[in-house]
Amino acid sequence: MIELIKALVLGFTVGISAALIPGPMMFATIGISMKKGWKAGFYVFSGHALVEFAIFLLILMGAASIIDKSIISFVAIVGGVVMLLFGLVTIKNAKKASGTDITASASKLNASSGPVSAGILTSVLNPTLIIWWLTAGSAIILQEYMAGIFAVITFIIGHWIADLGFLVAVSSSFSKGKNLISQRTHEKVLYICGGFLTIFGFWFLLNYNDLSAMI
Structure with missing residues (x-):
């Protein structure tokens, strides 16, 4: 149970940390929500989740076929550094x-595409997202995989709860012409999330031998 709670918290922290940093997906969600209402967040998330689901499958397929101590140690070290x-x-x-000024940035973005395709494109064409899942994300998934498939599923659920909740909150707020949170609150949450990720990164670096010893 403790492992599942940790996986849920880690998944949520990773998701909300990435979501809170202004980027193409947030801007696309805001731009589309101003035209199509609060449901835009749900549909953008759907496209984003499809891309991440494919990435998760590729990571798990690779973990199941090439897992060994040296690879786990390497992935854990690289993942820890990136995290x-x-x-x-x-x-x-x-x-x-x-x-x-995310409203101004969103207004400059072409939001003519559908919300699902916007979620797919802003994910696939985001190099930061791809690099993250190939390094730190892979290390996390690998660690949870060794704890059991339910730990992996719990991590993914926590991650998607953060993504979905944030994008729907953004689309709901901006479709009504309101900001989601104040600048000061936004800043404080980013500090907290950054702190959590730093702690998890240190944990991976200090325990990479323990991870490889699990197989």
């Missing part, structure tokens, strides 16, 4: 990210 750096960058850029 640590991601956390530190999130903390460093929290003030700047929270001060972004």
Whole structure:
């Protein structure tokens, strides 16, 4: 049960940390919601989840076929470094990210595509997302896989709860012409999420031998 709770918290933290940083998917959600209402967030998430589901399957297929101690140690170290750096960058850029005029940025984005396709395109064409799942994300999935498939599913559920909840909240707020949260609150949440990711990154680096010993 403790492992499942940890997986859920980690999945949610990773999801909300990435979601809170202004980027193409957030801008697309805002732009589309201004035209099509609050449901835009749900449909953008659907496209995003399809891409991530494919990535999760590829990671799990690879884990099941090539898993060994040296690979686990390597993935854990690389994943830990990337997670640590991601956390530190999130903390460093929290003030700047929270001060972004996302409404103005969203208005510059072409939101003529459908919301599902927008979710797919802003995910597939986002190099940060791909790099994350090939490094830190793979390390997390691999670790949860060794704890059991239910741990993997719980991590994914936690991650998608964060993604879905945030995108629907964004589309609901901006479709009514309101900001989701204040700049100060946004900044504080980014600091907290960055701190959590930094801690998890250190944990992976300190326990990579323990992970490889599990097989």
